[in-house]
Amino acid sequence: MDQQQDASNTPKSTDPQWERSLLEKVALAAVKEQTTARRWGIFFKSLFFIYMFAILGINVYPKIKSNLGGDDKYHTAVIDISGAIAEDKEANAADIIDSLRDAVKDDQTKGIILHANSPGGSPVQSNYVYEEIRNIKKAHPELPIYAVVSDICASGCYYIASASDKIFVNPSSLIGSIGVIMDGFGFVDVMQKLGVERRLLTAGAHKAMLDPFSPPKADETQFMQSLINQVHQQFITAVKTGRGDRLKETPDMFSGLVWTGEESIKLGISDAYGNDDAVAKNIIGAEKLLNFTQQKSFLDKMSGKFGASFGHALGSLLLTPSIR
16 A cells, blocks of 8 residues: 555656656757758848849849939930049940940930049040040931039040030039140169169060160150150140130140139130039920949959959050040
């Protein structure tokens, strides 16, 4: 009797079946918790990758047009000319010309604004855009093309702007610099002081023309001066052709000087005061601004940077004219 009572009062914790059941429950709960944690981990990782692919997609396939306000049927196309003008820069002839052509093809484009904010750059790139603008004006005389200057429009930028119908400025804008520059360095005296000997072999009498480690030669210097004089004259001719009798020529107009927007109007280098909004609304008559500036994709930018690094390294060894 006592033995049976003791057996009935034995705690359940001594029951092997109960312990096994408890362990199974604990193990099952741990597995469920791990499964839940794994599912949430997969969810957040998937969300992260979707976000990254979305960002990559936006950069790889950027939108060319961006609406800057307004709901009118017609719009004013805006094309940015910003930064140095060069083939390996964002302000390059190919992209600017593509932007112009896209704007012209759009039936709702009532006029084009070249938003100019550049110190200049390559005369070749500038001439390409200049000629494209003049060709568009011949083919579409009813479509106005205006240049609107913000901070600066100098040299190559002004080369381009001079092809437009009118140039609008801010009183404090800097504009002009109608000139050409070719610069470099000479290290002959430094090499002599350091005891460094220059060993140079060439095939062709002028193959090492203006070599920075060799003394300058009078005939080569004269030749290069005549070269940049030719480029300068091409620049002057383009400006005179574009601006016509609006220019009030002075002895220093084509000397490379820059003027404020206020002074430039007096000289006929520009026409009037105005910004993008005012020109679109009051001059063109289409208040809505639509930006047609070509946007490079993420991959293009990356490949361009690698190419530009190589090009810059190569270009640093050569002398090239620049209208800046």
